[in-house]
Amino acid sequence: MYTKDGTSYFVVDSHVALWDGSPQNQANRYGKGFIECFYDYHRNLSPKEWLWPLDKFEKYSEADLIHDLFETGHVDRAIFQPAYLSDFYTTGFHQRERALALTREHADKLVLNDAWDPRDREAGLDRLEELAAVDGGLKGVKLYTAEWRGDSKGYKLTDEWSYRYLAKCEELGIRNIHIHKGPTVYPLNRDAFDVADVDDVASAFPNLNFVVEHVGLPRLEDFCWIATQEPNVYGGLAVAIPLMHTRPRYFAQIIGELLYWLDEDRILFGSDYAIWHPKWLVEQFVDFQIPEDMRSEYGELTTTVKRKILGLNAARLYDLQVPAELSLPAAEVVA
Amino acid sequence: MTTVTRPPDRTRTGVEERVWAALGTVRDPELDQPITALCFVTEAVVRDHGPAGSAVLVRLRLPTYFCAPNFAFLMVADAHDAVRAVPGVTAVEIRLEDHFAADEINAGVAAQGGFAGTFPQLAGGELAELRLAFLRKAHLACLERACRRLRQDGWQVEDLTRARLSDLPASPERDSLLRRRADLGLPTDHDAPLVVHDDGTPVSADDLPARLRFARAVRVSVDGNATMCRGLLETRYGVPAADEHGTDGASAAPSPDEEDAR
Numbered sequence: 349m350y351t352k353d354g355t356s357y358f359v360v361d362s363h364v365a366l367w368d369g370s371p372q373n374q375a376n377r378y379g380k381g382f383i384e385c386f387y388d389y390h391r392n393l394s395p396k397e398w399l400w401p402l403d404k405f406e407k408y409s410e411a412d413l414i415h416d417l418f419e420t421g422h423v424d425r426a427i428f429q430p431a432y433l434s435d436f437y438t439t440g441f442h443q444r445e446r447a448l449a450l451t452r453e454h455a456d457k458l459v460l461n462d463a464w465d466p467r468d469r470e471a472g473l474d475r476l477e478e479l480a481a482v483d484g485g486l487k488g489v490k491l492y493t494a495e496w497r498g499d500s501k502g503y504k505l506t507d508e509w510s511y512r513y514l515a516k517c518e519e520l521g522i523r524n525i526h527i528h529k530g531p532t533v534y535p536l537n538r539d540a541f542d543v544a545d546v547d548d549v550a551s552a553f554p555n556l557n558f559v560v561e562h563v564g565l566p567r568l569e570d571f572c573w574i575a576t577q578e579p580n581v582y583g584g585l586a587v588a589i590p591l592m593h594t595r596p597r598y599f600a601q602i603i604g605e606l607l608y609w610l611d612e613d614r615i616l617f618g619s620d621y622a623i624w625h626p627k628w629l630v631e632q633f634v635d636f637q638i639p640e641d642m643r644s645e646y647g648e649l650t651t652t653v654k655r656k657i658l659g660l661n662a663a664r665l666y667d668l669q670v671p672a673e674l675s676l677p678a679a680e681v682v683a
Numbered sequence: 684m685t686t687v688t689r690p691p692d693r694t695r696t697g698v699e700e701r702v703w704a705a706l707g708t709v710r711d712p713e714l715d716q717p718i719t720a721l722c723f724v725t726e727a728v729v730r731d732h733g734p735a736g737s738a739v740l741v742r743l744r745l746p747t748y749f750c751a752p753n754f755a756f757l758m759v760a761d762a763h764d765a766v767r768a769v770p771g772v773t774a775v776e777i778r779l780e781d782h783f784a785a786d787e788i789n790a791g792v793a794a795q796g797g798f799a800g801t802f803p804q805l806a807g808g809e810l811a812e813l814r815l816a817f818l819r820k821a822h823l824a825c826l827e828r829a830c831r832r833l834r835q836d837g838w839q840v841e842d843l844t845r846a847r848l849s850d851l852p853a854s855p856e857r858d859s860l861l862r863r864r865a866d867l868g869l870p871t872d873h874d875a876p877l878v879v880h881d882d883g884t885p886v887s888a889d890d891l892p893a894r895l896r897f898a899r900a901v902r903v904s905v906d907g908n909a910t911m912c913r914g915l916l917e918t919r920y921g922v923p924a925a926d927e928h929g930t931d932g933a934s935a936a937p938s939p940d941e942e943d944a945r
Binding site: 377378381388389391392499501530534535536539568569572573591595598602609 | 713747748749750751752753783798799802804805806807808809810812813816820896897899900901903904906907908910911914915917918919
């Protein structure tokens with residue numbers, strides 16, 4: 349929880365990770381390139397007092413995560429969004445066993461999502477059923493469509509097997525489908541960041557929620573275009589929100605576009621921890637306002653909008669209990 | 684870390700000057716800016732003078748190791764074609780560095796095998812469709828900037844359906860819009876309607892607000908991506924990527940079209 353100027357915010361960090369990108373776990377040059385790319389995002393967009401040395405960034409501890417999110421970061425609940433990257437990292441980038449143990453230890457704070465990959469076909473469907481039986485079931489999955497798998501450099505949500513997995517999610521009550529687009533997909537000559545496939549599956553599965561991570565960046569416009577038509581499409585702010593520190597005017601335009609094309613009920617806060625620390629993100633977002641000369645186009649960010657984005661929207665998707673004093677009056681809650 | 688070895692202008696040979704100028708016509712399709720202004724070119728030198736002409740080496744770098752391989756290929760291939768067309772240049776090597784698919788792309792462009800030839804198991808075809816999609820985005824972003832310019836000059840939104848290209852005052856916005864229209868084969872004559880669909884047909888009054896709203900989202904997206912990419916390049920290589928043209932989006936008015944404003 350974070351309190352500023354008499355307003356208290358229930359904070360749900362909808363995008364955190366416990367990864368191991370250390371040299372010992374890198375399977376090849378791609379693993380090295382991947383964590384270095386993450387580190388450049390961290391260095392480029394973090395205030396300098398929040399910079400970590402590379403070795404800590406490559407592999408941090410459970411204690412770091414608990415401390416940074418819940419003791420100093422104002423976060424009430426955090427959701428693990430796994431990226432396995434099994435072709436790049438020997439034991440996987442996402443450290444599932446460690447994250448599972450930590451989630452069991454802090455069940456009142458952490459939510460553990462998992463992942464599936466349509467290229468696993470029948471075996472992956474069986475695994476998904478097993479996962480859904482662990483600890484009261486899965487509430488969400490994270491899909492990285494650019495994940496490499498041997499000779500394959502990615503997949504689409506409209507692939508035949510993707511539909512079978514989505515149908516399985518519906519059957520198992522896994523309602524939140526987080527989608528992260530990356531630079532590769534099959535076929536490579538198409539735009540890998542295109543979100544048209546999300547449009548198709550959002551129509552086909554109206555009972556599932558599709559959270560497009562990084563609000564579709566670098567295809568913000570395409571994401572906005574589909575989200576305005578599909579009420580079950582949401583935007584995760586991870587990667588976009590740190591721009592408010594170095595590029596506040598661009599961030600103002602991004603959040604302004606999102607509020608126009610979607611609405612305040614479909615935007616979710618995410619730090620992408622450990623790329624960014626939630627403490628400064630939460631504090632700066634609460635302080636953030638659309639610059640005065642841009643308000644005729646984009647309006648203002650109210651505390652109600654900020655409370656929804658910082659936590660209440662994700663709490664709704666994940667059935668997280670919000671203390672009464674941190675909830676909105678009934679009149680302001682989306683049906 | 685790679686250091687910038689672009690020589691100061693005074694030390695360039697005539698051929699090198701022409702090569703740099705040619706590279707300035709190559710654009711990042713996603714960011715719609717020249718690869719020279721983006722600091723993607725680290726070196727362009729004559730390696731060898733033969734009786735028939737010069738052999739040129741160009742080194743390129745990108746903001747991340749995992750930049751999309753199709754766009755990377757387009758920039759390497761376009762750089763190759765642009766430099767090869769420079770008078771006096773008889774051989775070209777374009778060397779993309781520090782990228783996961785650099786070896787495949789460099790070899791594929793050198794062999795002139797096309798994208799599908801470079802990634803035989805992974806590509807479903809060439810990149811013409813991708814290029815067209817991003818030319819359309821670039822046009823739409825420029826159209827938004829042009830309309831914003833007219834709005835600042837006092838035009839009402841509903842009057843923009845009647846606006847002609849001749850209504851746009853001489854300005855960076857006008858120059859960049861005309862260039863993107865020419866890229867797409869859209870009319871560039873003075874009487875041509877300003878606000879058009881992707882195929883060049885005029886936008887009706889009914890469709891105008893939606894067209895402009897989407898154009899604004901495209902412009903915000905393109906500008907935001909350029910900001911992100913410049914920052915990542917700067918971080919990756921430890922050099923200011925803002926170069927002499929100025930790119931501080933945080934303090935500048937929205938949507939400066941940097942390279943056209945020079």
